Amino acid sequence: MNHILVAENVSKKFGEHTALSNISLEIPKNCIYGLLGPNGAGKTTLIRIINQITHPDTGAVYFNGKPLGPEHIATIGYLPEERGLYKSMKVGEQALYLAQLKGLSKTEAKKRLKYWFERLEIGDWWNKKIQELSKGMAQKIQFIVTVLHEPELLIFDEPFSGFDPINANRIKDEILELKERGTSIIFSTHRMESVEELCEYIALLHKSEKILDGKLSDIKKAYKNNIFNVGLKLPMEKNGTLASLQEKYTITDQEYNEKENQLNFTMQLPDEHTTAALDLLKAKGNINHFNEVIPSANDIFIQTVNAKINE
Amino acid sequence: MNKLKLIIKREYLAKVRNKSFVVMTFLSPVLMVGMIVLIAYLAKLNDSESRAIAVLNQSDYFSNSFNATETISYIEFTKLDLETARDSALAMGSYGLLYVPKSENLEATTEGVVLYTKESPVSYILNTLETIFQNRLRQSRLTKLGVSSKAFAHIEQEFEINTATFEGEQNVKGINEIKAGIGGAFGYLIMMFIIIYGGFVMRSVIEEKTTRIIEVIISSVKPFQLMLGKIIGTSLAGITQFAIWIFSASLLLLVATFFMDIDLAALSAGPAMGSNAIGGVSQLQAGMDSDMQLYAAEILKIPWLLLICSFVLYFVLGYLIYSSIYAAIGAAVDNETDTQQFIFPIILPLMLAIYVGFFSVFSNPHGPIAVGFSLFPLTSPIVMLMRLPGGIGEGGVPLWQFLVSILVLIITFLAIVWLAAKIYRVGILMYGKKPTYRELYKWLKY
Missing domain, CATH: 3.30.70.120 (Alpha-Beta Plaits)
Known part of the structure; x- marks a missing residue:
């Protein structure tokens, strides 16, 4: 029970194309786990399998020791790389809607949103439409929506894209704070300097295969x-x-x-x-x-x- | 279930609050009623316009033939030569000059008749004038043959055959067309609804793809739930819009007829004979002669309850089939311009249903083509509704056909929704490629 997520021999094919072949991973609880790899390595496919958006052809995924199932959706938060919000919907309504889809009650969602809006200095944007917001502001809202239901496992795919350096730092601090509070985090990125700063464990995918994984400090030791x-x-x-x-x-x-x-x-x-x-x-x-x-x-x-x- | 409700609510509100939707909802009835009132008004205006024709009559055969009617008045020129008559007719502003030359006999005289006008003459004037000469010629030829005009009137007559059912009930002519027309109106409604709101579903899917919110949402709900919620939410918005349209259009129409004194019954009685329910009602009001009573009786005999129940059934199934195809198309493409190649095959069966319905069901509601198309699931919601006003069972649609058509429709519905959901599930996460049919087929196997 030391692992929040275990993948066993997960494979996935799209027609002729192999997206994942025989991937096994163990993601410890309460750590930041870096999922690295060049474009097309299979990171997004793996993340989508964890989110139950797609399903593996073979292999199994265990969440907290139990086979991954629909009941886990509410305990996972996912910030995809390709993200966006409904342009013509009001900020508050939209955040409420997305929170309710994750199973929060309306009143609880409202309370937490208020807290986060203050925390990230979003202010009185509640009744504004997304199309009136700057990109950075929209990204902040996206971040809030991802963490609002206080998931056990958070998955961030390139979380810093779209932020200016100051706000990127702000978000990094929030991620660290979330980890302090006991959340397990999967962190997928190309930005290696943030990997150094944040990740304790990493896995490296290349062309659908896992070529390296383990504790970052151990890997570094092995590579010196x-x-x-x-x-x-x-x-x-x-x-x-x-x-x-x-x-x-x-x-x-x-x-x-x-x-x-x-x-x-x-x-x-x-x-x-x-x-x-x-x-x-x-x-x-x-x-x-x-x-x-x-x-x-x-x-x-x-x-x-x-x-x-x-x- | 709870999530589905949330999605339906969001889709419904997003649609209903949309500005163009609100404008369309409230403007369309005004525009529609405005059109009807305008047409009625113009028709009235057209009727009362009178045109003056100058007549230069040099023969003796037509001295008393030109009598003014409501729409044409005649001005007789005498003792003018053709040249002067033409000039003065133009100067007077009369519509035209009718020249009847002097010749030795009637036949030769009519040969020489010319109508001078500024532009080519309107058809009703030409018809009126031609009738005058035709009648005169006929009269003279009859006299030559020694037949009195009284005798001729006696000879000339039309004949209509009486029809009856085997039970001895008198049949009404054209009732098949009226019945198919009523069913056709329902079918047409289904087609319009599918095209308009199917398009809305598709655009809404494309919007989610282009704003890239889709991946955020399907990490919380199943793609199938999202698709279903979208279809239901959009159609509820559509039903709201239709209800507002029907209600406000009938209200406006009532107000318009009351204040402007426009005879709507006269409008719909003629060519639109029984093409819709309003036609039927207006015929009820129009007169109480025996034919009308028969029509009224026949229309009341239409199994309305069955018709409305099956309308709801065919509407729901047909709409769900088509809108899930629309959703799948929306998922497969990146922007609306890429949808054309996929839209055409959807519209095709709908159009086919309407045209086959109007050509085939009208003439023979139980012919092989009508039966075939009312069983084929992509056309049955429209074609079967056109056949149903005849009832089920004897004299109407055989029960087995009705049941088979619904069964086939349900099976198709399940199959199509399953296929569409598969394409949808893969498509919403695919970007940047303009998909081909072959690729869509591959997606089914992912």
Whole structure:
């Protein structure tokens, strides 16, 4: 019961086209789970299956340990990438309608809407039509409608598109706050910097297959290759130093600043070799910096996808 | 169920509050009644207009033939030559100049008759004048043959055959047409409703696609619920509109006839003989001679209860079939311009039903074509309603045909709604592609 959602060998075909093949995922409770992948990888199909918009051809999905069923619709909130609102409907009416479709009573929905309208500074837009609103304002309303029924699982597909940086930050804080309050969140995006900031777990889909999943910190650990950035201040000319280092290690990206007598480079070490390397460097000059290169989510993303393409 | 109610309510309110819908609802009766009043008024105006014809009569054969009627008056020119007569007729502003030359005999004289007008003459003047010459010629030829005009009047007569049923009841001529006409009015109503409100359903689906709200909604409700709610909500709005139309149109018509003293019965009596229920009623009022009484009796004999019940049944089933097809089309396309290729095949059976109905059912309500089309589910709501005023059973629609037609309709309804829901479910999430029929077929298997 530590998982809010478990997918077991889920496959889905549209005619000849395979959208998902044999996907298994375990999404822990109360975490932010990043669902990543290039366009057409099958993210949206997977999300639609979780939302019971489409159904898998084979495989099963479990929500809180029970097979996914109609009773779970009210416990899931979904902000699709392709989103919108009825243009000619009033803001308040529309929000009420969508909340009631998720099973909230009218009075309860009204109360919560009031709270959220104040919280996100939407103000007296209740009786305005959507077409009179700015895009950012409409997105805020969309966000409110998604979280209003306090679902156990929230699914955000590119939640920050359409927001200016200030409001994007605002929404990010709200998402974190929701997580604090115990909500589990699936987060699908291309924006890798937000993955770093938000996600504890990720899964990477490519061409309908899952090619990577797990805790982000574990994945990062697995992807670091003992590569270090080094800055050395040399007492004399550099040539001999670099050559002697190159005898022992692979050095790349070297650059030398003559004025400062500073040598910067990247070096590849064997496993468990940092102390020895530091000893060697210490003898050559003053170490200004020595830090391990930890791959960003973006690097991992590109690296794995490219590796998959080259296969 | 609760969600379905919410959807129906939203669709209904969205439709009813729409400005163009409100304008249409309240303007249409005014426009319709305005049209009727205008036509009635113009017809009246047309009747009372009188035209003056100048006559240059140089022969002796037609000295007393030109007598003024309500619509034509004659001005006799004497002792003028043709040239001057033409000029002065034009100067006087008379409608035309009729020139009758002097010749040795009547036949030759009529050969030489010319009507001069500014533009080509209107048909009723031409007819009136031609009748004058025809009568004169006939009279002279009869005299030559030695037949008196009294004898001729005796010879000339029309003959009508009396018809009766085997039970000895007197049959009324044209009652088949009247009955089919009444059914046809119901059928026509169904067709109009389908075309107008089916289109509304389709546009509403397209709107949800283009505003991209669709995915938000179907994460809360089943696509089928949304489709059904949309169809029901829109048709309730349609029924509201129709009710307002019928109510306000009859009110306005009543007011118009009361204040403007326009004889509506006269309007509908002639060519529109029994083409709708109003025609029947006006005939009731028009006169109490025996034929009219027969018609009235026949119209009262129409099984109205059956007719109205089956109207509701065929209306609901037919409308649901067609509007779910409309919903599927709306789901398949991205914008309204792409709908044309799919709309035509829908309109086709509807049009076919109306035309087959009017041509085939009118002449023979129980002929093979009428039977065939009243069983075929896409045309049966219209064609069967045209046949039903004859009743069910003896002399009317055989019971088995009625039952088979409803059964086939129900089966088709289930099949079409199932298919449409499948296309709808896939289509609403498809963007950017203009679908082909082949692709729609593929969607059925997703």
